[in-house]
Amino acid sequence: MYRRPKKKLLGQEAIPTTPLADMMFLLLIFFIMTTTLAKVTGFVTDMPSGQKGDQSQKQKTTSVALHDEKIAFNDQNVSMDELYKLVKGLRLDQKVGDAKVVIVSAAGMVNYQNYFETMAIIQNSGGVVAIETEGK
Amino acid sequence: MMKRMKKHELPVVPTANLVDIAILLIIFYMACSNFVSQSNVELKPPKARDLQKLQEPLVIVTIDKQGVIRMQGKEVPNAQAVETSVTVLVKDKKDDQKNVMFKCDAGVNREIFEPVMDAIVNGGGVVVAAGDNVKFP
Numbered sequence: 001m002y003r004r005p006k007k008k009l010l011g012q013e014a015i016p017t018t019p020l021a022d023m024m025f026l027l028l029i030f031f032i033m034t035t036t037l038a039k040v041t042g043f044v045t046d047m048p049s050g051q052k053g054d055q056s057q058k059q060k061t062t063s064v065a066l067h068d069e070k071i072a073f074n075d076q077n078v079s080m081d082e083l084y085k086l087v088k089g090l091r092l093d094q095k096v097g098d099a100k101v102v103i104v105s106a107a108g109m110v111n112y113q114n115y116f117e118t119m120a121i122i123q124n125s126g127g128v129v130a131i132e133t134e135g136k
Numbered sequence: 137m138m139k140r141m142k143k144h145e146l147p148v149v150p151t152a153n154l155v156d157i158a159i160l161l162i163i164f165y166m167a168c169s170n171f172v173s174q175s176n177v178e179l180k181p182p183k184a185r186d187l188q189k190l191q192e193p194l195v196i197v198t199i200d201k202q203g204v205i206r207m208q209g210k211e212v213p214n215a216q217a218v219e220t221s222v223t224v225l226v227k228d229k230k231d232d233q234k235n236v237m238f239k240c241d242a243g244v245n246r247e248i249f250e251p252v253m254d255a256i257v258n259g260g261g262v263v264v265a266a267g268d269n270v271k272f273p
Binding site: 040117 | 154161168169182184188237243244245246254265266268
């Protein structure tokens with residue numbers, strides 16, 4: 001049986017789409033490997049820069065002192081759980097101005113875990129953290 | 137009446153829609169991707185309670201367990217370099233865009249991280265301290 005040959009129109013060649021799926025999967029694997037969907041948790045600090053407080057203000061303000069592994073709340077040694085309860089009990093979120101300020105001082109071998117946890121407790125209780133550093 | 141046995145044909149999985157699904161997944165990952173820039177930093181984050189989920193800022197400062205300070209994944213020599221870089225990066229930015237994420241290993245001593253935190257604040261940045269959320273009894 002004679003079949004008429006198909007006319008091949010110029011400029012109308014079909015684009016090969018077979019490798020398209022391969023490229024799509026490669027891109028997908030790339031984005032899966034380089035993407036992090038997990039949200040970071042933490043807190044935003046509100047620390048003033050270079051402000052110097054006077055001695056009279058320090059006497060009135062709540063203070064937390066970190067020295068080595070010890071924690072002192074208003075010169076009284078406490079544990080981290082006790083500090084959490086004491087700071088929560090201050091109801092700093094209901095106070096205004098200087099009453100919200102909690103001075104944090106560190107001396108000796110203080111690791112970042114204690115420092116971070118102390119700041120988190122104060123910040124999440126509605127207080128403002130003021131870092132006391134040694135005068136230069 | 138005798139019925140003709142049908143030839144068993146192997147089921148064919150239609151693959152025509154596979155490329156569409158792959159394109160949709162690519163668009164999803166492109167829209168929500170956040171490229172890992174600190175994958176080579178070894179640090180154990182500190183733990184605290186009542187932490188909130190944060191939007192990761194553009195500026196990230198890390199201190200690993202060896203005390204090496206890195207800014208945007210690149211090692212910097214000291215806190216002064218952090219202050220200089222933060223000053224440049226947050227210059228002319230709005231207040232809500234001055235956040236600088238600070239990630240530090242839980243065991244690092246204050247002599248290393250305290251100057252870095254001061255440097256971020258002195259450079260005009262707002263320290264966003266990152267850690268793991270835990271529930272204490």
